[in-house]
Amino acid sequence: MPALSRHLVARVPQRVERDTVELALEDGRSITVQRVRDPRARRLKLSIDERGPRLTLPLRASLVSGERFLHEHRHWLQSQLERHQPAEGCAPLQPWTSTTLPLRGQDVPLLWGEGRYLRIERREDGVHVQLPPRAPSAASLARALRAFYEAEARADIGRWLPAYLPGLPRAPRAVRLKVLSSLWGSLAPDGSIALDLALVLGRPSAFEYVLVHELCHLIQANHSPAFWREVERRFPAWRAEREYFHREGRRLKARLRGLLG
Template identity: 70%
Template sequence: MPSLLQRLITRTPRSVERDTVTMQLEDGRTIDIQRVRDPRAKRLKLSIDERGARLTLPWRASLVSGDRFLHQHRGWLAEQLARHAPDDDAPAFVPGETTHLPLRGEDVPLRWHEGRFARIERLDDGIHIHLPARVSDVTLRRTLRAFYEAEARADIGRWLPGYLAGLPRAPRQIRLKVMSSQWGSLAPDGTLTLDLALVLGRPSAFEYVLVHELCHLLQANHSPAFWREVEIRFPAWRDERAWFHAEGRRLKARLHRLLNTP
């Protein structure tokens, strides 16, 4: 049993607190910003992705300082919101109406069929979708996600063996998930996580992210030594990084729209 003194001096960890603040931009638009007070945060931070804007505050920062920080960055925020605007040309996933789906940098033709259960398969003439007469939107999105995950794992399975030589170990496991900002990560236990949106874009960009994360098995940082390891295995990494800067946000937004994720 802890002593009374230990109980008194031990701090109860604070939890993350979230609320929403509304701000008017210079062009007159009004936007909602998620405000997050995080005890782990070291500084004020403003970020934005396809889900919206987020202001992170250290626990000791005042709300007034947060408001002042937002006002100082209104111009930057408006510019980033424009870059994250929904892609109006992106197809909505509607049974019988959607004609193409993005896959490996292409818009692949869709073929709709009636079937006993929901399934999606890639054939030479396009993507074939089999659906029962009555199918829920949840089942449809779950089936599409499973299709993309299977296609992504097929790509990883082709590339991974060629990069394992020279690594201290193989990844403990490889997970695919919808990531809001990152394209990949490597956990201390060796679990490698990749953004599912990668399978929508060009294969060389997907392969680069895989190599990038594998190199963290050698260097758990972004030091010059790390980038030398990337250079040895994937000399064209700069081209792919530039591609992500130009197309990455649109790619993530497209997957979110297809899967109808928040």
């Protein structure tokens, strides 16, 4: 096959392949776009999240068609990048620096103190960080913050879950907290639920809605009208919470990723 034809016809991969491509925007800037060839993709797709822009190509799409698609959507991509500027409070914690910490829809005062070991806990006047004489590494502080958020999230789940269990065919096998890139929750085939840790940064009613949403998948493993009737019966205000995620979701995810470094 001639060299030009080999370039224009995409090789069929057996797994997801990733690389990057440079794109010149209309304002003169040049940005790096992650290019992903995914066997599951059915069409060219351009998306953006807190990690940056991403171009997804199906198996048979050529690199040239992907670059043409990027060029045709430069204006859209530039507008989305402006919307996804880093949110306030996205930087990792700096010891002894006065600031606030996002928790349950509020910016809670962050208070520093000395102690024998690293500890982060919630008190009435704010979130207290206890630091040992030897300053902890950034990684240690990030792990402690993640453990704090996980404990707060599990406390919320522990308050809400018992009220919904009686109407389910079975209890979830487990509820796990993860840092998810796009989803807010998912139900695995074994009946375990994964929830995004960023939920505890937002308002509690939105967090509770996502929990109810995933619990309802134990009844209806789809998004059919029957599924939404189950959600409606348990959480009538679900539409308001879904709109909340449309407005605030990306900011919440970006703040968590920034704080955890």
